[in-house]
Amino acid sequence: MSTTETKAPAAKPAGTPPDAISLIAKRWKNKRGSLIMALHDVQETFGYVPREVALKLAPQLGVPVARIYEVVTFYNYFKLEAPGRHVISVCMGTACYLKGAPEIKERLMAHFGIKSGETTPDKEWHLQDVRCIGCCGLAPVVTVNSKIIAKVKPADIVTAVTALYTPKEG
């Protein structure tokens, strides 16, 4: 088992400047069919697609709010609720599946007392499935924010994940 940092973008905390939305709108407004790209920017800025952001963004992009909701709910990548500070992603690709991903998920669900797709009440941990992060040679793979836990045994997963806990600042 090994744990390493990757370049995967981590969800940034809130507290971004108020004009972030207009900047996103300005960037994409005049490009044909760019709603999904604009929503990627929103999710990168806020960590998810907050309702109030969607309401502000829609008129600025010139699309109905329903279009945004339609797209966000169709694609797995977009989230409608704020994830916890630590996002645990269990890779559910076929290689990981054969090498114990279901048991890994079970153990994490039991430890944190949440189902996949849920966040702990203290908002510290969020557990989710991911389709395949394309590192099948290192299966089974679990990521915690930008850190990757590779070739992990189900029995070790809880220790490996909790070791990556970072205390809240302040």
Added chain:
Amino acid sequence: MPKLTPKDLDVLRAKSVVIKTTISVGLSSCGIAAGAEAAFAALGEEVKARGLDISVRRVGCAGMCSMEPLVEVAVPGQPTVMYGNVTADDARKIIAEHLVGGKIVKALQVQTVNELAVCAFGDNSKPAPAGGPKQYRIVMRNCGVIDPESFDEYVARDGYQAVKFALTDGSSDAIIEQLRISGLRGRGGAGFPTHMKWDLTRKAVGEERFIICNADEGDPGAYMDRSVLEGDPHAVLEGMILGGFTIGAKLGIFYIRAEYPLAIERVEKAIKQARANGLLGQNILGSTFSFDCEIRLGAGAFVCGEETALIASVEGKRGTPRPRPPFPSVKGLWDQPTMINNVETLANIAQIINRGGAWFAAIGIGKSTGTKVFAVTGKVKYSGLVEIPMGTTLREIVMDIGGGAAEGNVKAVQTGGPSGGMIPANLLDTPVTYEHLQQLGSIMGSGGMIVMDDRDSVVDLARFYLEFCVDESCGKCAPCRIGGTQMQRVLEKIAEGKGDDTDVAALRRIAQAMQKASLCALGQTAPNPVLSAMKYFPKEFESRLKKSTPAAAV
């Protein structure tokens, strides 16, 4: 930066590379995930601290994923040495013992008995002698060899020579003719002849035309496209420019999975470098041809690998497919003629133009020419990427290159992911061609190859894939939406030991309806894993029928 002319390109290509001791570190997603950046940093620090005249460089993925992080040491006049599973401490040890002390660190050396290793680095684009390595690299020829973020290194390996040919001596007719001779077929899985797609789009009537690179690699358990985009982005970009030139497009779009941040970053960089050097933008290489590329990100929808769904997604909508015809080559993005090619298909184009269609056609067998890249994963000993000539048998891939099962015996191999089928061990001598795999009830697919050992249950894996397809069904057409869910219910009943013969018959009936009536390939192929498991492992299904028994009781 000055825009290059065709002559400048040749000068840059001929610029001799300084021959000195080089240490190459595989820095693609898998390598980085395994800790390659730590090894890379340690090597750099150690070389600097000792004042050694050694270049420590980044390369893409060589394909030996189970042995990452990989470090290759090339000392002029000596055979190159490959080290695997290198930590930062190991890296320092390599410098001290090998580069300074002159002794190979045997304990870390990758065993060359493994085919993956034999053919991984170096100039592996020559055909192997009989009995030699079974890999042959066209698509991955630069992966693990060049720095993927260096424009000059790509050019030094004949990069952009095909674009130069097209814009100076070539014509769209000449390109399509070479593609026709080559016999290249779509590597996304369906195997449609590439030259026909290009010709149809070229001849279609429209105000503008588009070319799209399909890099929405959705098959869970496959990562060939990610690796090529991370290891040799310029090769795919060159294919896009050639495609744009041939069909008369002004804009090319890379549709890439958002889950692949490094691939996105490297393609972005390649596009910027090409623009700066005059290979994208107005008047490419001083010609009258103008073309540019941009990136659109997927957002996690398997169905977007289907052409019409992908187009909807690029237009910023839900990715739902629509009936064909009209095909995208006639009416695609913004209702204009649009050509969609897979990453691997595009990575082949420049090589075919440079070396000629006949060269390509001589590789492979029958109507399946050239090579195919597979991501061999699951219960195999050496998981990784392999590129083999078409016609290589599954046995050679799984047993000789992959080293067989890590534990126990190989039970079956699944190609084509959720759209493919399971092929039992007794059929491993089947050659890999579009036709042979189809005859067995599977498909070539995009290149996923999952190895199962005798402890794995085919019923469970079939359930896994079906669940995936049900989850990913866009819900637009009833056969896929309802059929998938019903199949899933019946299969769960069987898996729990509550099913009987009528349930098996029901599975077949629903499967047939889905295959015949679904709107797109997702629904049409979703029953494949279940049907192939039932066909080749009937006893395992029967054992589940009577009463719940251990999974792998075949």
